[in-house]
């Protein structure tokens with residue numbers, strides 16, 4: 001048995017699809033373009049990246065739901081293509097969203113049902129279900145129907161479901177998607193309890209703050225490749241030599257943002273919408289005073305707070321992802337900088 005819980009070597013996946021009806025065209029999407037990493041036993045490892053980066057595709061290859069186009073992967077020492085049964089017995093898979101629970105049953109009955117389905121021996125079921133309800137902090141609510149549960153509670157129940165057969169490795173795909181900040185914090189607590197109890201966790205997320213808080217190591221994936229891999233402290237170095245200016249604004253256009261980006265000394269520019277305001281984050285080289293230039297480029301725009309600060313891990317993430325996509329100015333929902341999650 002290998003040392004590592006997960007080992008991916010040169011993993012690739014290309015999707016082939018047909019588009020059009022009268023004149024069908026073949027389309028190929030290279031979703032994952034050669035990914036290498038290992039996850040140690042008991043490690044909490046994060047796969048972080050923007051939409052379409054290849055996170056879900058990678059997870060699906062590791063949990064035997066998708067066959068790699070090339071490369072190999074082993075989970076608990078077993079090959080994901082040649083030894084699927086061995087792999088499946090040792091893994092759990094939990095994905096974000098609402099599917100996969102029976103609304104009209106209680107949490108306890110859902111878990112009983114899935115325990116049967118997963119072949120958890122009858123004599124162990126009661127104890128295992130009680131343990132899991134406790135782990136995901138649903139003890140006391142277990143007899144209520146799931147239809148009355150909040151998203152966060154459902155998500156925690158999903159995690160309990162994924163753990164019924166005591167997997168060694170748990171894949172958690174975007175667990176906090178659509179979950180409010182308080183529930184997201186409870187969810188993070190659950191995930192960290194899980195790892196502390198010895199389960200290896202591979203977590204995908206858009207949220208750098210979540211990955212920072214939870215993960216021992218993080219791989220930043222973009223455009224189907226790992227762009228950076230290390231501990232949160234190591235990744236932070238990608239923003240070394242930079243300083244950050246944040247400007248709250250109302251009604252900035254793409255052209256104005258592009259003008260900001262063209263100023264000397266500016267390395268990254270991103271914009272996210274927060275409530276009514278736009279939050280512009282500008283990364284520049286340390287020692288270059290960009291504030292006057294930025295404000296001049298935004299003249300005529302109503303501005304709110306202007307803050308100079310040190311770079312965070314989030315800024316390092318934006319730098320890594322922008323380098324990969326070569327799209328320096330962002331103005332949309334899929335921007336890396338959208339990843340800020342309220343604590």
Ligand SMILES: Nc1ncnc2c1ncn2[C@@H]1O[C@H](COP(=O)(O)OP(=O)(O)OP(=O)(O)O)[C@@H](O)[C@H]1O
Nearest residue numbers: 015017029031049050051052053054055056057058
């Ligand atoms: N079944 C499919 N057929 C064709 N293309 C696909 C399929 N599934 C995913 N893709 C494409 O592969 C790329 C990677 O998708 P993937 O879902 O792995 O990314 P992701 O990082 O998980 O993104 P998200 O955060 O949006 O879930 C995207 O360009 C996506 O459009």
